[in-house]
Amino acid sequence: MLGSDVMRGYNDMLILCLLLAGDSYGYAISREIEQRSGGEYPIKETTLYSAFRRLEKQGYIVPYQGSETQGRPRTYYTITDEGRKAYTAKCAEWRVLKTVVDRFAKEDMTDGSDS
Structure with a gap:
């Protein structure tokens, strides 16, 4: 299972990727991340909502109130044009990384040289 320290720099990319497919809300996004990762990355709620706040502050996503569920309106998120650009840049960064x-x-760790 992947630790949050490994994924820290890419949580935003995962969220933006999912929002490219359509608006969604926190619980659905967290379940989709866990499912797509094959269960290897169950994102913590605190991590997810910290990312939402950061992405909103950067102008990459916009929250809005959706339909009520069990008496409480659900907060949905939509990606902005700036968010799309940020996603593209993060994907390019990932390829280089x-x-x-x-x-x-290396699979074989017997020595540190390339032979």
Whole structure:
């Protein structure tokens, strides 16, 4: 299972990715992240809502009140044009990061040289 420290820099990307498909709310987003990760990353509620606040502050998402569920209106989130641009930039950053880390991640750890 992945720890939150490993995923910290990419929570925003995961959320923005899901919002590209359509508006959604916290619980549904957290379940989708856990499902798509094959259960390897059950995002914590505090992590999720911290990310929502950060993304909103940056102008990447906009919250709005949706339909009531059990007497309480549900907060939905929609991605903005700036959020789409941020998602694209984060994906490009991920490709570079993955390339760099792959240069160090070895199956055979008998020595540190490339032979």
